[in-house]
Amino acid sequence: MSLKFYSNQELIQRIEKLVRTERKITHLVLLHINEIETRKLHLDMGYDGMYSYLTKGLGFSDGAAYRRLQSARLLNQVPEVAEKIEAGTLNLSQLTQVQKCLTEASQKGVVVSAYQATRILEKIENKNGFETLKTLAAEFDIPAQSFTKLTPQKDQSVRLEVTLSEQQFAELELARSLLSHVFPDGQWSDIIGSLAERFNKKKLGGGRLQLVN
Incomplete structure (x- = not known):
């Protein structure tokens, strides 16, 4: 497919449409991951876990599979995440970081409600990676490390x-x-x-x- 015959305006319009479509598809992929994990279909197909299914069965890279799996689990807890993904105000890297913090908090016996998680997600909307980590460090009271x-x-x-x-x-x-x-x-x-x-x-x-x- 050659794009050289499209005008500048047509190229911009096409990529903007593709990005919107990509975001919608991303959130649909996460919903499918959750449903497959809920039904344990990956076990029926011979995979020992969803991560294995995503990498070996669907061909995702290790990092891509991890981000989608963590994001899907967060979406399961906070359904509002779906519209944030579609709007582009939150991305998979941010969702992965939040889910990681929630998991670590749970392991320490700290319960973070869906309402609290939603408020935290609102605080990191439209932020870059550095600002996201800075906000999460404050919200989850992550101790400073010096080395x-x-x-x-x-x-x-x-x-x-x-x-x-x-x-x-x-x-x-x-x-x-x-x-x-x-x-x-x-x-x-x-x-x-x-x-x-x-x-x-x-x-x-x-x-x-x-x-x-």
């Missing part, structure tokens, strides 16, 4: 995991904004590397630190 981890990698790069305070992260975000003309992609590795290089130049002057293999 630093350095992991060497085979290409001589180093993976850095670090916890920043709210103020520290705000300063880093400001630096990223100020350097957006240099690093339009805003990769944190570029920002941190640039800040370190500028600081070192200022402190060391002409004598630069040299890496020796």
Whole structure:
């Protein structure tokens, strides 16, 4: 199918229609997952669980299957989720995060009612991944974790995991904004590397630190 003969307006109209259709189909897929799991049809077909059926039977990737299964279970508890998916105000990644928090709360003996879950979902509508996790951390009283981890990698790069305070992260975000003309992609590795290089130049002057293999 060639799209090059469509006008710009026709292309926009077509993709907008396709996105609306995709959202509707997504919510219908979740409803089917719930019904199949309720009837235990996956067991009749020889699969030991719904996750196995989604990956091996329907060909979903591990991540896609997990997101749909978790979202379907949340939809089962909060039916209003369906219209939010269709409207595009909530996505599968957000629903997965909420369901994960609900499961962890239940394991700790904390009961979250459907009403409370609905209110939480309202708070994360139209939010990105970072803002969603920030809201859920507050709503579910997830304790702060502080650690630093350095992991060497085979290409001589180093993976850095670090916890920043709210103020520290705000300063880093400001630096990223100020350097957006240099690093339009805003990769944190570029920002941190640039800040370190500028600081070192200022402190060391002409004598630069040299890496020796």
